[in-house]
Amino acid sequence: MPKIGIIGGSGVYGVFEPKETVKVHTPYGRPSAPVEIGEIEGVEVAFIPRHGKYHEFPPHEVPYRANIWALKELGVERVIGINAVGSLKEEYKPGDIVIIDQFIDFTKKREYTFYNGPRVAHISMADPFCPELRRIFIETAKELGLPVHEKGTYICIEGPRFSTRAESRMFRQFADVIGMTLVPEVNLARELGMCYVNISTVTDYDVWAEKPVDAQEVLRVMKENEEKVQRLLRKAIPKIPEERKCGCADVLKTAFV
Numbered sequence: 525m526p527k528i529g530i531i532g533g534s535g536v537y538g539v540f541e542p543k544e545t546v547k548v549h550t551p552y553g554r555p556s557a558p559v560e561i562g563e564i565e566g567v568e569v570a571f572i573p574r575h576g577k578y579h580e581f582p583p584h585e586v587p588y589r590a591n592i593w594a595l596k597e598l599g600v601e602r603v604i605g606i607n608a609v610g611s612l613k614e615e616y617k618p619g620d621i622v623i624i625d626q627f628i629d630f631t632k633k634r635e636y637t638f639y640n641g642p643r644v645a646h647i648s649m650a651d652p653f654c655p656e657l658r659r660i661f662i663e664t665a666k667e668l669g670l671p672v673h674e675k676g677t678y679i680c681i682e683g684p685r686f687s688t689r690a691e692s693r694m695f696r697q698f699a700d701v702i703g704m705t706l707v708p709e710v711n712l713a714r715e716l717g718m719c720y721v722n723i724s725t726v727t728d729y730d731v732w733a734e735k736p737v738d739a740q741e742v743l744r745v746m747k748e749n750e751e752k753v754q755r756l757l758r759k760a761i762p763k764i765p766e767e768r769k770c771g772c773a774d775v776l777k778t779a780f781v
C-alpha cells in the first residue's frame with residue numbers, strides 16, 4: 525500500500541509510469557481521476573492530478589474531499605501537494621520553488637470539512653504543514669542547488685478568475701504567493717491525520733507587477749520547471765522515513781467537541 529500520495533497541480537498530470545490505476549469511489553464521489561500507483565526511486569507512491577487528467581476541473585470544482593479520502597483509503601499517510609503560484613513579492617521569482625509554511629484563506633464556497641455533524645471537529649491550523657516533510661524537501665532542494673524559499677505565505681483565492689490590480693496590491697501586504705487550490709486540500713488532509721507538504725513553483729508575477737497573468741503563461745512556465753520538481757521528488761522521497769515522528773496524526777486527539 526502506498527504511504528505517500530502526490531497531488532499534481534496545473535501542468536503536472538503524471539509523475540511516473542503507473543504500474544496500476546485504481547478507480548476509487550468515496551462517500552464524496554469520485555476523485556479528479558483514477559488514482560495512479562507507481563514508484564519513485566523504489567518507493568511506492570499514489571498520484572492524482574488535481575484538475576483531472578485533461579485539466580477538466582476548475583479550482584472551485586476540484587473534488588477535494590474525494591481526492592483526500594481516496595488517498596487515505598489507499599493507505600496514504602503523507603500528501604505532497606504540487607502547485608503553480610503567482611508571486612506577490614519581487615524576491616519570489618518565476619522558476620523559484622517555495623516550501624509553503626502558512627496560508628490565508630480567501631476562498632468563498634467550498635466543502636471545507638469532513639465533519640459536518642453530528643461529529644464536530646475543530647482542527648488546529650497554527651502550523652498547517654508537516655514539519656518533518658518540510659525539512660526534508662527544504663534540505664533536498666538546497667542539496668540540488670534549486671532556487672528554494674524555505675518559507676512563504678500562500679493566499680488562496682476562489683478563482684477561477686485571476687485577481688484585479690487592487691486585490692493583488694492588497695494581497696501582497698500579507699502574503700508572498702497566490703494560488704487557487706491549497707484550501708481546502710491542506711485542511712482536509714489534516715482532518716484525517718495525514719501529513720501535508722506543499723511544493724509551490726512560481727510561474728508569474730501577479731498583476732501588481734503590471735503585466736496581467738494568463739493561464740497559458742502559467743502552464744508554459746510550469747512545464748519549463750517540471751524537471752526541477754521531478755528531480756526534487758526523486759531525491760527527497762527516498763529520504764522520507766517509514767515511521768512518522770511529526771505528530772501530524774495527533775491533531776485529532778484534541779479536536780473533537
Ligand SMILES: CSC[C@H]1O[C@H](OP(=O)(O)O)[C@H](O)[C@@H]1O
Binds near residue numbers: 533534574607
Ligand atoms: C492554470 S492557471 C491557474 C490555476 O493554476 C494553479 O493551479 P494549481 O494550484 O492546481 O497548480 C492555480 O491555483 C489555478 O488553479
Ligand SMILES: Nc1ncnc2[nH]cnc12
Binds near residue numbers: 686704730
Ligand atoms: N497569479 C496567479 N493568481 C492565482 N493563481 C495562480 N496560479 C499561478 N499563478 C497565479
